[in-house]
Amino acid sequence: MAGVLARYRRTLIECTKYHLGYPYNLDFDYGSLAQLQHFSINNLGDPFIESNYGVHSRQFEVGVSDWFACLWEIEKNDYWGYITNCGTEGNLHGILVGREVFPDGILYASRESHYSVFKAARMYRMECLKVNREVISIFLTAALGMPESLVPVHLLWVHLVTDGSAAIALGFNPADVDIMQKPPQKGNDTLVNSWVLFRYMHHSQLEAVFLLFQNPVTIFSTGSVKATTLSLTVLVASEVFNSLNALSEDNSLVTMPPWTNPWLLVAMSVSFGLHCMILCIPFLAxxxxxxxxxxKEWLLVILFSAPVILIDEKRMLQSTSSIVPFLQTMTAKALES
Known part of the structure; x- marks a missing residue:
């Protein structure tokens, strides 16, 4: 047993060398708690409910909660909490609150998210979408033996920065113009039906193909650095242009033009501005x-990214359900005037 623990200790020492700290604080000393290691202490998960389990740390947990509440000037009756060691409980509680605020909401998460996110989705019976279109291009690039076009920092930039502003702006989308002409949804209707799922997969595959086709063309003509730059720019532009397709699930941009949500236009400008910033500032580049x-290369970027709008518009225009209500509305307004 002593040998097993010694090997385990060496493993911990080696792994800690590469540990940045999150979500823990590495600057700690548990020496003062050594005298308590012989007791089976339980942390009670509620500050208001007493327990018949006497060996607990409830008073300390309440004290820590009170200290942080005082720091943030929160009134006594406006907070409650308990102390945990990691993010599982925090994710569970945050997703629960989100579901209470948005009962019909959809949970979006990266495939690399903490396991507790998907655990919470199953527990709360929520729709959880994991769409990583750029991962498809990376997989195909590796499968074909081509040089990498994107690295992790590029994916983080796309997800956390350029996508963030558009995602927030889409929350201000107006109601569809034909919303009163649509029948109410049935109680057993799913949030993500087969058509919506096909649409997401179709967009993902298109963007992956555009990235994959553009990358070797540029590598062979101008080198890998320029190819990486254009691949990242195509991905950013595709994401920004694709946000226009999210203005409405069933209506074309002819029916609901981009200016129906001016915040989305602002967000698109911010996304392109941030990307131009990392292209033009040498330190960031x-x-x-x-x-x-x-x-000319910007024109190439638009050539490879704008089709996500045109292809979705073609699908929309083929559906009379999006055009007929619009024409009827315009005709009625003309007759009234």
């Missing part, structure tokens, strides 16, 4: 391993 691109 070196950090991301990219270089500035010319006007």
């Amino acid at each position: 070196n950090m991301f391993g990219i270089i500035t691109i010319s006007v």
Whole structure:
């Protein structure tokens, strides 16, 4: 047993060398708690309900909660909580609160998210979507033996920065113009039906193909750095343009033009502005391993990214359910005037 523990200790020491700390604080000393290690202490998960289990740390947990509440100037009756060691309980509680606020909401999560996110989705019976279109392009690039076009920092930039503003702006989408002409949903209707799922997969595959086709063309002509720059720019532009397709699930941009949600236009400008910033500022360009691109190359980016709008519009225009209500509304307004 002593040998097993010694090997385990060496493993912990080695792994801690590469541990940045999150979500823990590495600057700690548990020496003062050594005298308590012989007791089976339980942390009670509620500050208001007493327990018949006498060996607990409830008074300390309440004290810590009170200390932070005082720090943030929160009134006594406006908070409650308990102390945990990691993020599982925090994710469970946050998702629960989100479901209470948005009962019909959809949970979006990266495939690399903490397991508790998907555990909570199953527990609360919520729709959980994991759409990583850029992962498809990375997989195909590796499968074909091509040089990598995107690295992790690029994916983080797309998800956390350029996608963030558009995702927030889409929350201000107006109601569909034909919403009163649609029948109410049935009680057993799913949030994500087969058509919506097909649409998501179709967009993901299209963007992956655009990235995959653009990358070798640029590698062979101008080198891998320029290819990486154009791949990242195509991905960003595709995501930004694809946000226009999210204005409405059933209506074309002819029916609901982009200016129906001016916040989305602002968000798109912010996303492109941030991307131009990392392209033009040398310090940031070196950090991301990219270089500035010319006007002609910007036209190439638009050529490979704008089709996500045109393809979705073709699908919308083929559906009379999006055009007929619009024409009827316009005709009625003309007759009234």
